[in-house]
Amino acid sequence: MELSDIDLNLLLLFQRLMQERRVASVAEQMNMSQPGVSNALAKLRSRLGDPLFVRGPGGVVPTPFALRLAEPVSQALATLHAALNPVTGFDPLGATRTMTIGMTDIGEVVFLPALLERLSRDAPGIALNTVRNTGVNLSDEMADGRVDLAIGLLPQLKGGFYQRRLFDQRYVCLFRRGHPLEDAPLTLAAWREAEHLVVVSAGTGHGQVDEWLKRRGVRRQVRLTVPHFMSVGYILQRTDLIATVPEQLALQLAKPFSLSLRALPMKLPGAPIHLLWHARVQQDEANRWMRGVVIDLFADTDKHGLAARPAN
Incomplete structure (x- = not known):
């Protein structure tokens, strides 16, 4: 049997019947009529080839097949619900993940010591990985989610990216x-x-x-x-x-x-150093938190009020 053969609403109805064991209660919860619940149950019985529920004292009783099916269906529905309704509020102290940042060898010397010091205090479960923009196609890696942020002078990152100016490198x-x-x-x-x-x-x-x-x-x-x-x-x-x-x-x-x-005895042009991220992670809370840390640590104090803008 393929997943396309099953209506998700039928699985929701199955889960409610497992919990309530009464057709009238399920009909009220799902805003359906009792005949509507019975018709839906008939469709699910036909798809699965099992009665699933039989009449019993005060309601319905699950069959052995229904009992075996109950836990995996409940877990699958809970997973879907969590994915569609993510918990808001990123907790850096409890987070466990690896974040990848594109930077140069200069960036590793300038940014990593202070960044790791902050993470060890505020987010001890977050590990860092760095990649060089000369060693990978940074635009593709960030678009595909393999690189979370990039720091540096990176004019090649334009359409689809946001940037926040950190400072002018003299x-x-x-x-x-x-x-x-x-x-x-x-x-x-x-x-x-x-x-x-x-x-x-x-x-x-x-x-x-x-x-x-x-x-x-x-x-x-x-x-x-x-x-x-x-x-x-x-x-x-x-x-x-x-x-x-x-x-x-x-x-x-x-x-x-x-x-x-x-x-220097001559005035060289300054290099604008930016923090960049792809539009796909603009609303990601972990990425947003890490961006805030980088800005707090490295942005010129007189530029803290500047908002992020699309790269161009």
């Missing part, structure tokens, strides 16, 4: 403490003549710095090029190279790697 110059530039003015000439560590992080948006410099003919002495930011602290700590990096990353690296950061 760039600074980073080098080891004791570097010859530490006690000297960081002029444009000094910056150009120093040996540079350059990060070519394809697909992250931070390549806009190199494009900006090229368009304006600003040349520098590039000694080393690497494809990610993870090695920056280790390299700068032991060399006289300098690097132009996002300010939030520099602040995280300065203390553990004994580095100094200085304002």
